[in-house]
Each structure stands twice: as C-alpha cells, then as structure tokens.
Amino acid sequence: MIGRRLAFASVFICLLSPFLILFVRFPTWSPPPASELAAVFGFTALQAALSALASVLIGSIGALGLMAYPGRAWPRMVALAPNAVPALLVILAAMNVWPGIRGLAGIVFAHVLLNAGLVAVSVAALLATRVAGLADLAYIEGATRRSFLARGALPLISGDLARLFLFVFALCFSSFAVPLVIGGSRATTVEVLIYEQIRVAPDWSAALAVAALQTLAILALSLLAGGTARSPIGAARGSPLLEWRPGVAFALAPAAIVVAGLVVRLPQGLAQGLGPGGPWPGFGGELPRLLAGSAFTATLSGILCMAGLVLIAFARPRGWGRRFLLGFVAPSSALTGFALLLLWRDTGWASLVKIAVGITLISLPAFHRLRWDGALDALSGQVAVARALGASEPRIFARVMMPQLWGTCAFLGGLSAFWAWGDFALSAVVGERALTLAMLAHGLLGSYRLGLATLVVCAVLIGGSLNFALFWGVGRVFGSRAQT
Amino acid sequence: MAPLPPTRLFWLAALGASAGFALAAYVFLSGPGEDAVGAGERLKVLAYSSFVNSWGPGPEIAARFAERTGVQVELRDAEDAGLLLRKLELFPADVVVGLDQLLLPEAKSARAWKPLEAGGVRFADGTFLPFDWGPLAFIYRDGEIKPPSDLDDLLDDRFESAVAIQDPRASSPGLQFLFWVLDRKGVDAGFEFLRALKPSIHTLGSSWSTTYGVFQDGQAGLALSYLTSPVYHWTHENDRRYRAAVFAEGHPAQVEYVGVPETCRKCAEAELFARFLLEPEAQRILMTKNFMLPILDEVREGTEFGRLPAVRIVELASLEALLRDREALLRRWRELGL
Incomplete structure (x- = not known):
C-alpha cells in the first residue's frame, strides 16, 4: 500500500513540477481582468468543443475503415502524420483545400485535419481490444452492422469516446497557431493570452495565473464528465461487423491532404537546398547530428512515457487521485520549457534529455486520459478477484495487470515518440541551438525556405513513423502474452 | 522470475539500443567544438x-x-x-x-x-x-497584382482577401505595422483604418514565417515583410518577380x-x-x-x-507613447475582429 502511495506521489509531484518550479521563482500570480478572461475562455472552449466533436465523429467512422486492415501498421502511421507536422504546413494544406478559410468553421476544419487521424487510430484500437469478441458473437447471431454499432459497440465504448472527446478538447483548448492564423484577431485562445503575457507584457504572474486557470478548467470539465465505462480488455482482433472499408477514407483523408501539400513542395525544397547559395553546405553536415538528436529525444520520451504509465498502473489511483490524473493538463509548452530551464541549465546533450522530459510531462496526462485510465479500469474486476484469492499487490501488478497492459503502454509510448519527432514549441524554448530535425524545419520556415522545410518535415515524418513502429512492435510482442 | 523469451528480449534491446545509439551518435557528431575551449x-x-x-x-x-x-x-x-x-x-x-x-x-x-x-x-x-536594418514593406509578385502605392491604397477592392500581415500580439513586424498605422493616422483614426482593412486581409499570422509562408505558397498576393526580402528570391531562386511596393509616404524601419x-x-x-x-x-x-x-x-x-528601390524612412514620432500604451492598444486591436 505504501509502495502504491509512493508511486502515485512521485507521479503527482512530477506532473505538478512545472507549476511548482515556476511558483518558487514567481510566487505572486495575478490573473488579467475577469471580463477579458471570460471572453478568452469562452471562445477557447467553444472552438475546442466543436473541434473535438467533429474530430471524434469523423475519426470514429475512420476507425471502421482502419479495422478493415487489421495488423497493418502503415494505415495507422499515415493517419497519425498530421500530428507531427508544423502547424503552418497543416494550415497551408487546409487553405489549399478550402481557399478563403476563416473564422470558427476554419478553425474547426484545421483542427479536424490535425486530430481526426489520431482519433481514428485510437478508436480502432478500442474496437479491436474491447468490442471485437462481442462483435463475432453478434455476427454469428445475425446482427447487422448498424444495429450492432448502435446497440452493442456504442454503449460499450461510450465512456472511452467521452475520454477521447476530452483528450481532443484539451489539445484544441491549448491550440495556438491555428486559431490565430485562421481565426483572426478576435480568436484569442488561452495559449495566445499566455504567450502575450510572456512576450509582450511581459508579465509572468499573469501568464502563470492563466495557465493555472487553464488546468483548473480542464480539471473541472473532466470532473463534470463523470465516471468511466468498464469493458473487457483482450487481444487486438478484427471482426466483420466492425470493418467498413470505405471508412478508411475518413481516417486517411486528413493525412492525405496534409501529405499532398508536402509532396507538391518537394521539388521546390530540393531546388532550395541544392541550388546556388542554398543552405545545404551549411547544414548538410549537421543533418546526422540532428537526426540522432531527434531519434534520441523521441525514443527517450517514449520510454519515459511508458515508465510513467507503468508507475500509474502500479499506483492504481482511486478517488481524487484518479480524478486529478483524468483532468490534469500540463502548462503550455513555453511555460514547461522555462520551468525546465530554471531547474536545470546544462546544455549539450542534456538539453535533449530536458526536451524528452518536457514532452513526457505534457503528453503523459493526455495519454492517461486517452487510453490508460480506461485500460486500468477494465482490469479492476480481475484485480479484485486476484486480491480476494490472496495474491499480493506486486504479484497482481506483475502477473495480472502488466501482461494485459503492455500493448496499450507501448502504443502510447510510440505516440509520445511520434509527437517528440515533430515538436519544436518546447524544444525551441529549451534548446540553446538547433538540436532536432523539427527545430531545423522551424528555422528554415523562418528564413524564406518553405520548400526545404517541407523536405525536412518529410524526414521527420519518416523518422517518427519508424520510431512509432518500434514501440508498436514492442507492444505487439509483449501484448501477445495476454493471448496465451 | 522467468527469463524473457528471445523475441521480447530482442524488442526491448532494440528499444534501448536505439536510444543509446542515437545518444552516442549525437555526442560523437557534436564533435569537440564545445569542449575544445573550456x-x-x-x-x-x-x-x-x-x-x-x-x-x-x-x-x-x-x-x-x-x-x-x-x-x-x-x-x-x-x-x-x-x-x-x-x-x-x-x-x-x-x-x-x-x-x-x-x-x-x-x-x-x-x-x-x-x-x-x-x-x-x-x-x-x-x-x-x-x-x-530593414524598412518594412509589402512584397508582391510582379504581374500578379498591381502593387499598393500607400497605406490607404490597401483598402482598394483589388486587394480583397489578398494581404498577409502579422498579429502584433505575437510578432515584432506585426507590432511595427500597428505602430506605423497608429503613428501615421493617430490612434482612433488608425483603428478605424484597420477596421476598414478587414476585407483586404487574407491572413493574420502568428509570426513572420507563417505570413510569408502563406504568401510564398501563392495563397496571399501581398505580404508584410522587409524591403530586402525580394533579394532572397533573386539570388537563391533566380525569381525576379518578387518586388517591394514603394510607398510615397515612406516606410518605418526595423x-x-x-x-x-x-x-x-x-x-x-x-x-x-x-x-x-x-x-x-x-x-x-x-x-x-x-x-x-x-x-x-x-x-x-x-x-x-x-x-533595391530607394525609399524614404519615416521615424515614428509617437513611438514612446505607443510603447507605453502597448497593452491597451493590443486590447483594442483584439476587439477589431480582423
């Protein structure tokens, strides 16, 4: 029991550490005027709710398409692609498809491009592990796809879909570039307000107060969202009732739009890199270092994320602890980055470790909300039986829980690694120079070289996909134990 | 505890080795540069x-x-x-x-x-x-759009949804542009001008790279940048269509x-x-x-x-006051709903 409490305390302190560090440095937090906050939070919540709703709807249809390709990693990797691309390239892709895109509808459209693929991959994994067995039975009994999905699958995964909604809502709630570029000057989100307070004001006390309010708002929403569904967990598998091949268009179309936008710029990228006066001689020699920096940061971030999830699984928090983990969101990338800089100022490869730690601090609560809490909850019945039979806590953890959790744990670790490949918001604050390929792409965008930046982003996508595949492989091999 | 089966051992080793190898490669490729001198x-x-x-x-x-x-x-x-x-x-x-x-x-x-x-x-x-230093200027592609001749010209119908500018809350050139307009026209009239500019705005970007990227991609016909920006396209892309619009009233400089x-x-x-x-x-x-x-x-x-064309450089006479009132001015900017 003490071990579980210690495990939870360590997770709790780690997640809160950015706030704690910044509080020590800036003890006074004073929010901007209430009227300003109300307008900003109101708009932020509205665009986030609409974006999350549309993403979950489209992503869920896309999941049925992905189910038609069981055991294949490539459609899932393609679907995830927009999450590792700089926001500017997603915005350009959105503008290519929808010229003159502006306002709230434009923000929702761009957010759907960014998140629908991620939702599709997540729902597909949910269906494969939780619903497939029941779907086989229903198929044999002669149920139609529509009736099974409405009466069988939906009630079973409604709690998970709510969590997924909350996950995308939190992502869109902290969105920065999309609302600002597509929404216009009135589209001030909470992140924009924080950024303004750091850069323009500059007022750390206001920035921190807004960040704390942002965290409290998501926390309150997750408490209002209530309990979670319990459903069986098992090995991933497909089922005819859950497969709808045309649905794959919904999962892959957002990525296809983004990737097509990248591909058309590749010739321009090659010309910019290799042409007269191109920067290739300058950074060509740096590419292996930056590639290694990205690979290390992403893999470490995935491993740290998995370690954090295992610690949470060991702690199995209940009551307020569980509610805290379900509702907590990390402060913005800029604030997390500055907190890490305050704590630890070493440079060189230590900066890569800081970036990995920062990405883990940001992604861990999001991934817990996305899949991990549901996975833990699904095991609560087995844990209760094992305990009643006299099994010790470490034995329950090692023999009952982890064998069934490895697959989900590695999947989320892979997602964290994929995000890390594309991160430049936190990396740019923490790094003392370009340390990763994503930072290089960001730098190229800032110096006229849009085409060359696109080329580097393609390398980021390939690297991120390979890293995700590595974690995916770990998850499949370890997760297979549940079948035996 | 039972030993791990070889397949799992392989995948765990692959995960650890990829992190270890990447770190070793990073340290090796970073070279001795940083440590050569204490x-x-x-x-x-x-x-x-x-x-x-x-x-x-x-x-x-x-x-x-x-x-x-x-x-x-x-x-x-x-x-x-x-x-x-x-x-x-x-x-x-x-x-x-x-x-x-x-x-x-x-x-x-x-x-x-x-x-x-x-x-x-x-x-x-x-x-x-x-x-x-660099004078702020609107960049266009010759033959694509008739360039503006002054700030007021940006309100013309031919620029409908064609202009990419930076948001002053997040970007230094964006703040320069806001101050340019407010200094040139006075605060109240300046905000009226900006309100009237709304139909012309294609993109209000979070950074220079965002707005210039949108312009380079051909989405916007005009982008707020620097007088010197065309030189990049002339020298690196051999594309001489890129030009800076010269305003008779002058340009502020960064x-x-x-x-x-x-x-x-x-x-x-x-x-x-x-x-x-x-x-x-x-x-x-x-x-x-x-x-x-x-x-x-x-x-x-x-x-x-x-x-590059010769331009008249204007000093922002009210810069000190504008900087002092920056927060209030940015609040008014937000309320414009551009």
Whole structure:
C-alpha cells in the first residue's frame, strides 16, 4: 500500500513540477481582468468543443475503415502524420483545400485535419481490444452492422469516446497557431493570452495565473464528465461487423491532404537546398547530428512515457487521485520549457534529455486520459478477484495487470515518440541551438525556405513513423502474452 | 522470475539500443567544438534563431572573429527576438544580438548595459550598437497584382482577401505595422483604418514565417515583410518577380541592435565582438545571410541589395507613447475582429 502511495506521489509531484518550479521563482500570480478572461475562455472552449466533436465523429467512422486492415501498421502511421507536422504546413494544406478559410468553421476544419487521424487510430484500437469478441458473437447471431454499432459497440465504448472527446478538447483548448492564423484577431485562445503575457507584457504572474486557470478548467470539465465505462480488455482482433472499408477514407483523408501539400513542395525544397547559395553546405553536415538528436529525444520520451504509465498502473489511483490524473493538463509548452530551464541549465546533450522530459510531462496526462485510465479500469474486476484469492499487490501488478497492459503502454509510448519527432514549441524554448530535425524545419520556415522545410518535415515524418513502429512492435510482442 | 523469451528480449534491446545509439551518435557528431575551449573561456553570445542557425550569419561571423582575435564564441539560441530578454534571465550572456528598437526600452528598464558609443553611426542609441536594418514593406509578385502605392491604397477592392500581415500580439513586424498605422493616422483614426482593412486581409499570422509562408505558397498576393526580402528570391531562386511596393509616404524601419549586459564576464571581448559586427567584413556576411541592409551603406554597392528601390524612412514620432500604451492598444486591436 505504501509502495502504491509512493508511486502515485512521485507521479503527482512530477506532473505538478512545472507549476511548482515556476511558483518558487514567481510566487505572486495575478490573473488579467475577469471580463477579458471570460471572453478568452469562452471562445477557447467553444472552438475546442466543436473541434473535438467533429474530430471524434469523423475519426470514429475512420476507425471502421482502419479495422478493415487489421495488423497493418502503415494505415495507422499515415493517419497519425498530421500530428507531427508544423502547424503552418497543416494550415497551408487546409487553405489549399478550402481557399478563403476563416473564422470558427476554419478553425474547426484545421483542427479536424490535425486530430481526426489520431482519433481514428485510437478508436480502432478500442474496437479491436474491447468490442471485437462481442462483435463475432453478434455476427454469428445475425446482427447487422448498424444495429450492432448502435446497440452493442456504442454503449460499450461510450465512456472511452467521452475520454477521447476530452483528450481532443484539451489539445484544441491549448491550440495556438491555428486559431490565430485562421481565426483572426478576435480568436484569442488561452495559449495566445499566455504567450502575450510572456512576450509582450511581459508579465509572468499573469501568464502563470492563466495557465493555472487553464488546468483548473480542464480539471473541472473532466470532473463534470463523470465516471468511466468498464469493458473487457483482450487481444487486438478484427471482426466483420466492425470493418467498413470505405471508412478508411475518413481516417486517411486528413493525412492525405496534409501529405499532398508536402509532396507538391518537394521539388521546390530540393531546388532550395541544392541550388546556388542554398543552405545545404551549411547544414548538410549537421543533418546526422540532428537526426540522432531527434531519434534520441523521441525514443527517450517514449520510454519515459511508458515508465510513467507503468508507475500509474502500479499506483492504481482511486478517488481524487484518479480524478486529478483524468483532468490534469500540463502548462503550455513555453511555460514547461522555462520551468525546465530554471531547474536545470546544462546544455549539450542534456538539453535533449530536458526536451524528452518536457514532452513526457505534457503528453503523459493526455495519454492517461486517452487510453490508460480506461485500460486500468477494465482490469479492476480481475484485480479484485486476484486480491480476494490472496495474491499480493506486486504479484497482481506483475502477473495480472502488466501482461494485459503492455500493448496499450507501448502504443502510447510510440505516440509520445511520434509527437517528440515533430515538436519544436518546447524544444525551441529549451534548446540553446538547433538540436532536432523539427527545430531545423522551424528555422528554415523562418528564413524564406518553405520548400526545404517541407523536405525536412518529410524526414521527420519518416523518422517518427519508424520510431512509432518500434514501440508498436514492442507492444505487439509483449501484448501477445495476454493471448496465451 | 522467468527469463524473457528471445523475441521480447530482442524488442526491448532494440528499444534501448536505439536510444543509446542515437545518444552516442549525437555526442560523437557534436564533435569537440564545445569542449575544445573550456566553457569559462568562451564568449557567450545570445541571439535569435536565424542568426545562430548554420545557414545564418552567426557561425561565420564567430569564426572570423575567432581568427581575428583568438576569442572563441559560443552562440546560444533564444528562438526569436521577443524571447531574448526572457532567456537572458536564465542564461547569462556576454553579448545579446538582435534586440530591435521596440525592445530597447524594456531592455534598458530590465537590466543595466555597458554603454557602446557608435561614433555617428546611423540609428545609434548610445547604449546599443545597430548592426543591420530593414524598412518594412509589402512584397508582391510582379504581374500578379498591381502593387499598393500607400497605406490607404490597401483598402482598394483589388486587394480583397489578398494581404498577409502579422498579429502584433505575437510578432515584432506585426507590432511595427500597428505602430506605423497608429503613428501615421493617430490612434482612433488608425483603428478605424484597420477596421476598414478587414476585407483586404487574407491572413493574420502568428509570426513572420507563417505570413510569408502563406504568401510564398501563392495563397496571399501581398505580404508584410522587409524591403530586402525580394533579394532572397533573386539570388537563391533566380525569381525576379518578387518586388517591394514603394510607398510615397515612406516606410518605418526595423533596426537590430547588439548590447553588452553589465553582468558580462568577458566584457572587453564582448565589446570587441559588438564592434566587429560593424566592420565591413561582418556587415557583408550579415547582409547576405540575414537579408537585411547593412549599417555601412558602402557594403551594399555592387550587390543585389544596391538594386533595391530607394525609399524614404519615416521615424515614428509617437513611438514612446505607443510603447507605453502597448497593452491597451493590443486590447483594442483584439476587439477589431480582423
């Protein structure tokens, strides 16, 4: 029991550490005027709710398409692609498809491009592990796809879909570039307000107060969202009732739009890199270092994320602890980055470790909300039986829980690694120079070289996909134990 | 505890090895550069990303400076100019490169700086040395759109949903543009002008790179940038369609400064480095890699920069008041709903 409490305390302190560090440095937090906050939070919540709703709807249809390709990693990797691309390239892709895109509808459209693929991959994994067995039975009994999905699958995964909604809502709630570029000057989100307070004001006390309010708002929403569904967990598998091949268009179309936008710029990228006066001689020699920096940061971030999830699984928090983990969101990338800089100022490869730690601090609560809490909850019945039979806590953890959790744990670790490949918001604050390929792409965008930046982003996508595949492989091999 | 089966052992080893190998490769490829000279011996220069990047002017200037003086320079990236002062609080530096004139008042009130006398150099400040500059201008592609001739011309129907500008809340050129309009027209009339500009705006970007990216992609026909921006396209893409619209009323200029904080550890070398940026050798590197005008006019003679149109530079007379009221003005900007 003490071990579980210690495990939870360590997770709790780690997640809160950015706030704690910044509080020590800036003890006074004073929010901007209430009227300003109300307008900003109101708009932020509205665009986030609409974006999350549309993403979950489209992503869920896309999941049925992905189910038609069981055991294949490539459609899932393609679907995830927009999450590792700089926001500017997603915005350009959105503008290519929808010229003159502006306002709230434009923000929702761009957010759907960014998140629908991620939702599709997540729902597909949910269906494969939780619903497939029941779907086989229903198929044999002669149920139609529509009736099974409405009466069988939906009630079973409604709690998970709510969590997924909350996950995308939190992502869109902290969105920065999309609302600002597509929404216009009135589209001030909470992140924009924080950024303004750091850069323009500059007022750390206001920035921190807004960040704390942002965290409290998501926390309150997750408490209002209530309990979670319990459903069986098992090995991933497909089922005819859950497969709808045309649905794959919904999962892959957002990525296809983004990737097509990248591909058309590749010739321009090659010309910019290799042409007269191109920067290739300058950074060509740096590419292996930056590639290694990205690979290390992403893999470490995935491993740290998995370690954090295992610690949470060991702690199995209940009551307020569980509610805290379900509702907590990390402060913005800029604030997390500055907190890490305050704590630890070493440079060189230590900066890569800081970036990995920062990405883990940001992604861990999001991934817990996305899949991990549901996975833990699904095991609560087995844990209760094992305990009643006299099994010790470490034995329950090692023999009952982890064998069934490895697959989900590695999947989320892979997602964290994929995000890390594309991160430049936190990396740019923490790094003392370009340390990763994503930072290089960001730098190229800032110096006229849009085409060359696109080329580097393609390398980021390939690297991120390979890293995700590595974690995916770990998850499949370890997760297979549940079948035996 | 039962031993792990070989397949699982392989995948775990692959995961660990990929992290370990990547780290080893990173450390090996980073080379001995940072450690060749002890950390305490190097001159620490804090600058924005496009100065520090390998294709930016920083590395070459640092190398030339080391050749000349024997002083090794460590360049540190503060991301963008807006974060220079925030990063300086965390990473003490001997030299700060890239503060623009809108940041100077905040820089002076936030900390003490060594005075750097410029000796009659243009844009001299007394505390900071100017090292390059660029007039703000709207860039267009010749043959695509008839360029505007002044600010009011931007309201013309031909620019409907064609203009990409930066949001002043997040971008330094965006703030310059807001102050330009408010200084030129007065605060109330300026905001009325901006309200009327709404139909012309295609993109309000979070950064220069966002708006210029949208323009480069062909989505917008006109982008707020620098008079010097076409030179990139002329020299690197051999595309001479890119032009800067010349406004008869004049253009405000963004001037970049270098400063030496009072807390410097290698103050004499820091001052040497700051002054080195004003030497023709460094000015030439700054001009060709930063795509900004040199402070020394003679450096651009005989180059593509010499073929840029001559523009009248306007001083923002009410800059001090605008900077003082910045927060309130940005609140009004937000309410415009552009």
